[in-house]
Amino acid sequence: MNKAVFLDRDGTVNIEKNYLFKEDEFVFINGAVEAIKIFHDMGYKVIVITNQAGVARGYYSENDVIKLHHYIDDELKKYHTYIDTYYYCPHHPEGTIAEYSLTCQCRKPKTGMIEQAVADLNINLKESIIVGDKEIDIQTGKNAGIKYSILVRSGHLINESDTEADAVYDDLLSFAQVGFRDTILWSGEGK
Numbered sequence: 001m002n003k004a005v006f007l008d009r010d011g012t013v014n015i016e017k018n019y020l021f022k023e024d025e026f027v028f029i030n031g032a033v034e035a036i037k038i039f040h041d042m043g044y045k046v047i048v049i050t051n052q053a054g055v056a057r058g059y060y061s062e063n064d065v066i067k068l069h070h071y072i073d074d075e076l077k078k079y080h081t082y083i084d085t086y087y088y089c090p091h092h093p094e095g096t097i098a099e100y101s102l103t104c105q106c107r108k109p110k111t112g113m114i115e116q117a118v119a120d121l122n123i124n125l126k127e128s129i130i131v132g133d134k135e136i137d138i139q140t141g142k143n144a145g146i147k148y149s150i151l152v153r154s155g156h157l158i159n160e161s162d163t164e165a166d167a168v169y170d171d172l173l174s175f176a177q178v179g180f181r182d183t184i185l186w187s188g189e190g191k
């Protein structure tokens with residue numbers, strides 16, 4: 001089985017912008033690319049899971065989401081790294097586009113995207129980690145039974161005194177450089 005680092009996208013990998021879908025508004029958070037390389041070097045799949053309610057709200061299309069992910073792939077290729085797979089939820093219960101306006105099983109903190117990744121990539125969640133900038137990412141990790149849930153300060157304002165996260169770091173790279181290696185050591189299961 002494989003182990004994975006599940007990454008939230010906006011506010012964790014790239015700078016948070018409301019309803020981002022344009023390539024020219026996509027900017028990596030400092031160090032995020034290097035962090036992705038570290039996760040791969042340590043033997044983890046790197047999987048993006050992102051809520052994209054902008055599709056349900058009619059701000060952009062599913063095709064726009066896919067195009068942006070291709071753009072991210074092209075950018076990462078320049079640095080000789082990659083995201084293994086992307087999963088996105090286009091739904092929202094109060095959307096304006098009928099086909100996406102529903103209560104689904106994939107919108108975080110529900111676990112549909114994680115379960116799909118487990119099925120597609122044979123992931124062992126007991127060896128896996130989730131990193132995000134919102135408490136819903138942490139809840140997703142807990143709901144799915146992921147071993148470690150890590151909150152980062154690089155996106156939304158967070159309440160560090162009231163989080164269920166296992167740890168909080170400034171950003172993805174500081175987790176990768178400091179916390180990640182420590183986490184592997186704590187677990188005694190860095191296999």
Ligand SMILES: [Zn+2]
Pocket residue numbers: 089090091104105106107
């Ligand atoms: Zn969904």
